Amino acid sequence: MAGKHPIHIHPVRPLYRIAxxxxxxxxxxxxxxxxxxxxxxxxxxxxxxDH
Structure with missing residues (x-):
């Protein structure tokens, strides 16, 4: 398991980033x-x- 991390984070969709x-x-x-x-x-x- 050298160099391979078990957690993979997916990239954010452009619509969510723009929103x-x-x-x-x-x-x-x-x-x-x-x-x-x-x-x-x-x-x-x-x-x-006071005005």
């Missing part, structure tokens, strides 16, 4: 938009009820 990349990018876009809008209130720099 994962797209969902990850949309998640980070959503987080950055929310941070831009709600960031100061979250960090305590501005109160949400």
């Amino acid at each position: 994962a990349t797209g969902l990850g990018a949309s998640m980070w876009l959503f987080l950055m938009i929310r941070a831009k809008k709600d960031g100061p209130a979250l960090l305590g720099w501005k109160h949400p009820w």
Whole structure:
């Protein structure tokens, strides 16, 4: 059994790789938009009820 590993990992299908990349990018876009809008209130720099 020299040089032969018993576990074989199959390559990822392109559809799953593209879908994962797209969902990850949309998640980070959503987080950055929310941070831009709600960031100061979250960090305590501005109160949400002050307009």
